Amino acid sequence: MDRFAPPDEPAVVAECAYCRREIYAGDEVKRIDDAGGYVHANYGMDCAIKYAEERVFDAMGTINIRGEID
Numbered sequence: 001m002d003r004f005a006p007p008d009e010p011a012v013v014a015e016c017a018y019c020r021r022e023i024y025a026g027d028e029v030k031r032i033d034d035a036g037g038y039v040h041a042n043y044g045m046d047c048a049i050k051y052a053e054e055r056v057f058d059a060m061g062t063i064n065i066r067g068e069i070d
């Protein structure tokens, strides 16, 4: 078994902070401001949007008369 990547395989340059899969040279990414990592910005599923939503929001629903989410 060849343990080396074939020469035409794109280089892994980072790990996605959301899905934890490899980020290859040439991938579309977004950089995280404070943490300094990267997330996929175009990988079928949009890791950048999901990562941002998890960090910014802690609840979702309909707001009630008291200004709270039911």
Ligand SMILES: [Zn+2]
Pocket: 016, 017, 018, 019, 020, 021, 039, 040, 043, 047
């Ligand atoms: Zn990802």
